[in-house]
């Protein structure tokens with residue numbers, strides 16, 4: 001067993017794991033990341049990151065680099081997927097003025113690559129091809145167990161995603177199948193130049209049991225699309241669900257702008273969408289959950305990676321540096337993050353239901369959204385404001401009056 005040469009073991013080198021490694025190394029701790037893949041990397045396309053995330057990236061000195069790689073859109077526009085009409089929007093210049101930091105869209109691999117480079121520069125020990133199979137408490141810390149033995153740290157941070165091995169120590173829950181599936185596709189911008197697309201906005205078309213998202217990436221050189229729909233075969237309990245024939249059928253009733261974008265989706269892979277019920281304890285001795293291992297959401301609020309980055313910042317602020325009181329830091333982290341993320345998980349489910357209404361409910365939803373004052377931030381203040389370090393700092397979920 002390796003020991004004493006590092007303070008912290010992080011299991012998983014996704015956005016969550018690297019963020020923890022970076023934040024704690026910057027506090028003077030020696031951190032090792034164990035990633036099961038052969039190489040560090042991210043699969044997928046675009047990612048929306050709200051001001052509660054860009055604020056933290058700024059504190060880590062990464063915001064300029066991230067901004068040079070991403071796009072600062074002008075609006076988030078919500079449209080009806082059936083008739084293409086505008087329902088409401090968020091003015092993102094206004095958002096930046098209100099929260100002090102921008103709302104950005106960025107290629108996942110660019111955000112991950114920036115974190116990886118920053119980890120390397122900070123001196124994080126980055127290890128690939130190590131799959132952690134179990135965890136043990138140990139004197140003065142905990143051990144992440146793998147085929148080659150184990151790695152001891154004063155703390156082991158499990159950032160091992162939706163199917164986390166570490167989560168089994170704390171809960172016997174399983175991922176919850178939403179029966180929805182996502183198709184993605186990021187293409188060079190010239191592939192959409194002749195289509196009726198917004199070049200400077202995030203656009204979300206919401207429709208019956210489906211939605212479609214579009215936004216520019218990489219300073220406008222690329223265009224990102226996400227098509228999400230409920231699979232009838234998933235609901236029927238069939239194993240083979242979410243296939244391209246279901247994609248085509250799901251959007252048959254969509255407006256022309258949506259249907260024009262569908263042929264550009266990647267059709268050789270798709271992402272079945274699972275979340276988990278919230279759990280209110282992420283700490284067992286010196287083993288702690290973070291990111292999707294702790295709180296995998298449905299993606300409707302675009303806060304999954306954002307919450308992972310917030311987790312890292314909050315934990316590192318409570319640890320405060322080498323020689324800090326780990327038990328107190330873990331308790332403080334658990335006290336504030338579990339409740340915030342519980343709210344995000346349950347709100348994301350409700351927000352998705354609203355998006356996917358049909359019939360009279362769809363008409364009601366459209367009326368409510370059209371009637372919304374576009375400068376009303378009651379529903380996003382609790383998300384986009386500064387990340388709370390204590391439960392007392394956590395803003396009310398929705399401001400009234």
Ligand code: FAD
Nearest residue numbers: 012014015016036048132160161291292302303304305306
């Ligand atoms: P992961 O990205 O799952 O990383 C886990 C890492 O751990 C992986 O590298 C894996 O290989 C490694 N690992 C797993 N098991 C082991 C093991 N046993 N040993 C060693 N290593 C292991 N979020 C946003 O903030 N904004 C968005 O716009 C957004 N859009 C989304 C759109 C879609 C369609 C989906 C599906 C998700 C979206 N999300 C978004 C959510 C976001 O992608 C995730 O919440 C985020 O990537 C979670 O990061 P993580 O590091 O916690 O987990």
